[in-house]
Ligand SMILES: Nc1ncnc2c1ncn2[C@@H]1O[C@H](COP(=O)(O)OP(=O)(O)OP(=O)(O)O)[C@@H](O)[C@H]1O
């Protein structure tokens with residue numbers, strides 16, 4: 001479904017991604033794991049078109065994304081739940097959700113999608129008129145995920161959705177990821193919570209300072225000695 | 235009684251003036267919110283609109299209020315063109331500091347003022363409308379009123395249009411997808427892109443809207459004000475003060491800021507002297523920077 005082939009990414013003159021390739025097949029949950037600053041968010045931002053690779057290419061459903069402007073990526077069926085949520089803080093819960101469904105196809109089903117989000121996250125419905133910036137961290141994360149779902153994506157990218165949440169909410173987030181997949185949406189997830197992520201991931205890639213150093217099924221990586229030492233604290 | 239009458243009359247004039255100021259301030263605030271730059275050509279754009287209204291009146295006999303139908307779209311287009319051809323290319327160059335991007339708008343303002351002088355000379359112009367001196371008097375409606383107050387016809391009509399325009403803008407920003415997309419762009423550009431918002435197009439539309447608003451203000455001011463090419467600077471400063479007073483980028487703040495400035499100037503003119511309005515403006519500006527750095531919007535958030 002998503003194919004990233006040999007990309008180099010720079011911020012200004014500084015290279016942060018070196019010849020990275022990975023793949024996400026339809027229906028999979030694929031995880032990217034790696035230490036802080038490894039370049040995980042950068043990879044997702046590159047898929048979203050916010051930053052451009054200097055070398056290599058990305059295709060989604062067979063279509064190259066190089067010429068697609070960033071605001072068109074969502075139409076292709078890719079939604080991005082970004083790091084730190086990036087909600088529109090001075091807009092209401094409802095408005096944030098509406099902004100997830102701007103394109104004609106998603107807009108036509110906006111009311112329906114919003115009902116589904118509210119059924120999944122009843123807290124959001126209670127707070128539908130509240131400003132996003134005044135929600136609790138957990139509620140904000142639910143809203144960010146809900147906003148991503150509003151576009152009716154084929155693939156949803158999560159960037160550290162459990163960051164800063166209490167254990168109970170972390171559980172909830174991982175349950176949401178499973179539900180999303182069960183609904184037929186492909187998942188690409190970046191997480192620091194390596195153990196839980198590998199447990200739900202079909203496959204995972206390990207990123208170290210901008211290079212992919214390992215990949216395998218979630219189970220294989222959970223058993224991998226290097227991964228255990230570096231990311232699971234064993 | 236006389237004192238009360240003077241006070242109320244001053245207050246009324248201030249509110250009427252403030253309503254028009256709000257429209258000017260809203261334009262600059264919108265641009266500030268989305269582009270994070272102060273448009274220092276703002277008053278000059280208003281001057282351009284006033285010349286359009288002036289010539290429509292002088293050559294074709296078009297009433298200044300009817301000229302809104304021309305000045306609003308014309309300034310929208312002018313704003314879009316300026317943003318596309320001059321501002322956007324400069325904003326894209328990261329190595330140009332924001333301070334210098336602002337200088338570009340100063341340059342645009344100077345060019346507009348000089349072009350106006352070249353083509354129209356620096357003569358003072360006005361549109362002597364038939365209702366210029368008309369007013370409604372309280373005693374006409376309430377015979378035994380203990381005090382006399384009046385409402386100038388052009389000021390009141392202009393104020394009414396200003397209210398309508400403000401309400402229309404409000405409805406647009408709150409209730410249309412494009413309006414929401416503009417607000418989203420102001421709050422977080424990358425997130426807006428991820429939602430599929432064409433941020434560059436929204437930036438252009440915003441500059442166009444800001445110019446259209448101040449253009450509308452031009453049509454609303456011309457029945458009462460003399461027009462000359464250098465008048466822009468004063469209104470740029472007014473818009474700037476309102477934007478700071480309102481809390482950079484807040485539309486509600488800009489409306490309240492406009493009214494406060496209008497009342498303050500009107501009070502200064504009555505109780506201190508006609509020539510003191512600019513000083514009052516400057517005082518309120520400095521006071522605001524010192525005591526209320528986040529403007530009226532900051533106050534509203536706190537409560
Ligand atoms: N906008 C930017 N400008 C310059 N450098 C950046 C920018 N964003 C990220 N970087 C650098 O790129 C590298 C990769 O950053 P990235 O955010 O992709 O890492 P990450 O793996 O997501 O880390 P974390 O786990 O902390 O979120 C880091 O060295 C970071 O400092």
Ligand SMILES: [Mg+2]
Nearest residue numbers: 040041042083
């Ligand atoms: Mg990151």
